[in-house]
Amino acid sequence: MIIDSHCHAGKGDGLTGPWDTNAPLDKYLVRAKQAGVTHTVLFAAFHSDYGVANEEVARIVSSEPDRFFGFAFVNSVRDRGRVRDLVQRAVEEFGFVGIKLHRHDAPISREVCEAARAFSLPVLYDVMGEAAVCELLAEEYPDVNFIIPHLGSFADDWRAQVALIDHLVRHPNIYTDTAGVRRFDILEQAVRRAGARKILFGSDGPWLHPGVELAKARALPLTQSDKALVFGDNFLRLISKVHSSAPVKDGRSRAHSVLATRANPSWGDPWSPDAARLSAEASRLRSSTA
Numbered sequence: 221m222i223i224d225s226h227c228h229a230g231k232g233d234g235l236t237g238p239w240d241t242n243a244p245l246d247k248y249l250v251r252a253k254q255a256g257v258t259h260t261v262l263f264a265a266f267h268s269d270y271g272v273a274n275e276e277v278a279r280i281v282s283s284e285p286d287r288f289f290g291f292a293f294v295n296s297v298r299d300r301g302r303v304r305d306l307v308q309r310a311v312e313e314f315g316f317v318g319i320k321l322h323r324h325d326a327p328i329s330r331e332v333c334e335a336a337r338a339f340s341l342p343v344l345y346d347v348m349g350e351a352a353v354c355e356l357l358a359e360e361y362p363d364v365n366f367i368i369p370h371l372g373s374f375a376d377d378w379r380a381q382v383a384l385i386d387h388l389v390r391h392p393n394i395y396t397d398t399a400g401v402r403r404f405d406i407l408e409q410a411v412r413r414a415g416a417r418k419i420l421f422g423s424d425g426p427w428l429h430p431g432v433e434l435a436k437a438r439a440l441p442l443t444q445s446d447k448a449l450v451f452g453d454n455f456l457r458l459i460s461k462v463h464s465s466a467p468v469k470d471g472r473s474r475a476h477s478v479l480a481t482r483a484n485p486s487w488g489d490p491w492s493p494d495a496a497r498l499s500a501e502a503s504r505l506r507s508s509t510a
């Protein structure tokens with residue numbers, strides 16, 4: 221199992237660059253399969269109406285529900301007053317398992333954090349170098365998990381990336397992903413200081429090549445159990461408590477099917493410390509859904 225925890229999908233409507241115009245998955249899916257990526261987390265490209273954009277992502281996720289997870293994209297300013305409704309629909313109707321927002325749209329808000337808390341969703345927030353906000357998020361919402369992608373800066377701002385590592389080390393609910401991080405020494409430092417438990421593999425596909433990004437992540441100094449964390453188990457842990465009243469289509473059932481696959485001894489190392497726990501979890505799920 222390898223989960224790419226960061227990939228865009230669907231059309232944007234901005235027409236200023238690839239990021240708000242189109243995130244086509246055709247080449248990504250071939251490349252991901254060739255690289256051994258088994259599951260992918262999808263969210264929209266930049267869009268002026270995330271209600272519309274999330275619907276398109278939901279259609280893509282439902283085309284291969286065992287391969288894809290969905291995150292609800294929100295704009296904290298433009299969607300003020302309807303964030304909870306957008307998120308609730310995404311969780312209960314689409315089976316989404318997280319929230320995505322970007323500082324380029326607007327800074328994160330309490331409304332977003334409270335929606336995340338209400339449904340126990342992780343929040344993937346691109347801070348665009350503003351790593352200091354992690355201090356406030358960690359203090360105010362210790363029960364919400366935040367994934368700060370690109371080690372805090374897609375733009376290679378090494379000051380922000382080094383500052384983010386400090387937040388990863390000090391705050392139990394601050395995580396990062398490997399997507400698009402080019403300065404390898406800083407990524408290595410993040411692993412060494414914060415530990416593999418705080419780092420998720422992500423590619424920023426389809427614009428970045430998942431195989432290239434995966435090769436980079438594999439070059440990190442990770443033990444076998446560290447690799448299991450970075451390449452999937454961290455993500456599954458972060459979505460394991462998603463609240464939804466929807467009985468079948470919800471994120472838990474999809475995550476659990478991934479866990480059940482992973483717990484199958486023919487797929488993984490039966491001597492890994494997680495195998496017994498996962499196997500018990502899988503049989504519990506099979507008996508509860510029978």
Ligand SMILES: [Zn+2]
Pocket residue numbers: 226228424
């Ligand atoms: Zn991205």
